[in-house]
Amino acid sequence: MTTTSKVALITGASRGIGATIARRLARDDFAVAINYASNAAEADALVAELAQAGASAIAVQADVSRAEQVHAMFATVEEKLGKIDVLVNNAGILKTAPLAQTSNELYAQNFAINTQGVFNTLREAGTRLNDGGRIINLSSTTLALNLPGYAIYNGTKAAVEAFTRVFAKELRGRRITVNAVAPGPVATDLFLNGKTEEQIETFAKMPPLERLGQPEDIAGVVAFLAGKDGAWVNGQVLRANGGVA
Ligand code: NAP
Numbered sequence: 001m002t003t004t005s006k007v008a009l010i011t012g013a014s015r016g017i018g019a020t021i022a023r024r025l026a027r028d029d030f031a032v033a034i035n036y037a038s039n040a041a042e043a044d045a046l047v048a049e050l051a052q053a054g055a056s057a058i059a060v061q062a063d064v065s066r067a068e069q070v071h072a073m074f075a076t077v078e079e080k081l082g083k084i085d086v087l088v089n090n091a092g093i094l095k096t097a098p099l100a101q102t103s104n105e106l107y108a109q110n111f112a113i114n115t116q117g118v119f120n121t122l123r124e125a126g127t128r129l130n131d132g133g134r135i136i137n138l139s140s141t142t143l144a145l146n147l148p149g150y151a152i153y154n155g156t157k158a159a160v161e162a163f164t165r166v167f168a169k170e171l172r173g174r175r176i177t178v179n180a181v182a183p184g185p186v187a188t189d190l191f192l193n194g195k196t197e198e199q200i201e202t203f204a205k206m207p208p209l210e211r212l213g214q215p216e217d218i219a220g221v222v223a224f225l226a227g228k229d230g231a232w233v234n235g236q237v238l239r240a241n242g243g244v245a
Contacts, residue, residue, distance in 0.1 A: 003031040003056045007081045008226065009073075011035040011064050011121060012091025014043040016188035017138070020215030021088055022046060022057070024223045030086065031056035033077040037063050037091070056081060064091045064117030074124045085130045086226045089118045089137040089160070094190045096149035107152055114156035122167055125176075132175045134226045137164050138218075139182040139237060144245035157182075161237050168235030177234040181221050184241025186213040207242030217242075 008025045012018040014036035022032045023046075032050065034057060036043040043059035050057035058080050062073035077084055092114045095106055118137055125135055139157045142150045161180055168178040185191050185203040191212075192200065204212045221240045224230045239245065 003081060005029050005031040005056060006085040007031045007033065007077065007083065008086035008088065009033040009035065009060075009077050009084050009121075010088040010090055011117070012037070013088075014039040014046065014059075016190060017183070017186055017215045017218050018088070018090040019046055020219040021090060021222050023050070024216075024219040025086070025088075025226060026050045026053070026055035026057060028223055028227060030226070031081045033057075033073075033081060033084075034059045035062055035064070035073060035091065037061070063113075064089075064120060065112035067120045067123075070117075070120040070124055074128050078128070083130045084125070084128065084133065086134045086136070087121060087125045087129060088222060088226070089121055089135070091117055092138060092156075092190070094153055096153060098149055099151040102152055110152050110156050111159075114153070115159045118160050118163060122163060126167075126171070129174075129176055133177075134230070135167070135176065135178040136222050136225050137161075137178070137180040139164075139180040141182050141184040141239050141241040141245050143182065144239070164237065165235050177225070177231070179225050179230075179233055179235065180237040181218060181225070182237055182239045182241070183213055183218045184239070184244045186215060186218060188215060207244035209242035211242065213240065213242060 008030040010022045013022040013034040026032050034043050047057045047059045062069040143154045164180040
């Protein structure tokens with residue numbers, strides 16, 4: 001299925017923000033690789049939807065926290081679609097708990113997926129991304145809010161922002177930009193699960209624009225950074241959050 005379109009790999013694209021980014025980049029004429037961890041049915045349904053609309057799309061299973069699976073994922077995408085131009089590090093989990101009540105397992109799981117997962121794909125991208133490519137990492141506005149319960153999650157995303165700034169410089173000479181997008185609350189499973197209606201309403205009222213973000217709000221920013229108009233933005237963290245912080 002190797003295509004003449006540019007190739008984008010989006011991690012965690014079976015649902016939520018990642019799925020919407022995949023839809024948007026497909027619309028912008030990228031061939032898209034939809035990574036997922038366990039949700040094959042939703043990833044396959046998205047591939048079918050995009051194929052129906054005339055796009056090139058494949059689903060590729062890999063747990064981003066596992067370096068060998070990430071290595072194999074890059075090989076699969078290269079073989080099926082061609083060398084990767086755009087990497088979107090979107091896969092992530094949010095499991096909040098007060099720091100003093102965080103188990104070793106919860107700490108390790110958060111860092112394995114949100115931080116080591118990004119490290120694993122960045123390391124592959126460093127040698128395998130096409131020159132002139134784009135890397136976009138998902139951070140979070142929670143880093144600026146400092147809400148109780150978010151210490152570990154914020155720690156995972158602070159590391160991602162640090163990787164973003166340094167990696168942009170390490171890729172000198174390759175014409176590859178590395179940026180992060182830091183959303184505020186977005187109406188997906190990750191944000192909504194486990195919250196009461198009242199808590200959701202409180203978050204929705206926080207930004208001066210007085211609503212929750214929608215996945216499309218974030219996909220538009222990612223598409224900007226992946227596209228022609230974003231070419232001069234490099235090593236930056238762009239908050240997309242309706243003005244909450
Ligand atoms: P979501 O709806 O929970 O979707 C998470 C996606 O990540 C799914 O496709 C899931 O795949 C995948 N995933 C989870 N663990 C994975 C792993 N180990 N390997 C590969 N894929 C994995 O989450 P979301 O709200 O769209 O969040 C996407 C990103 O935005 C995350 O990095 C999150 O931290 C960030 N973010 C979200 C918000 C928000 O309010 N929603 C705010 C700020 C930042 P399966 O379907 O196979 O499980």
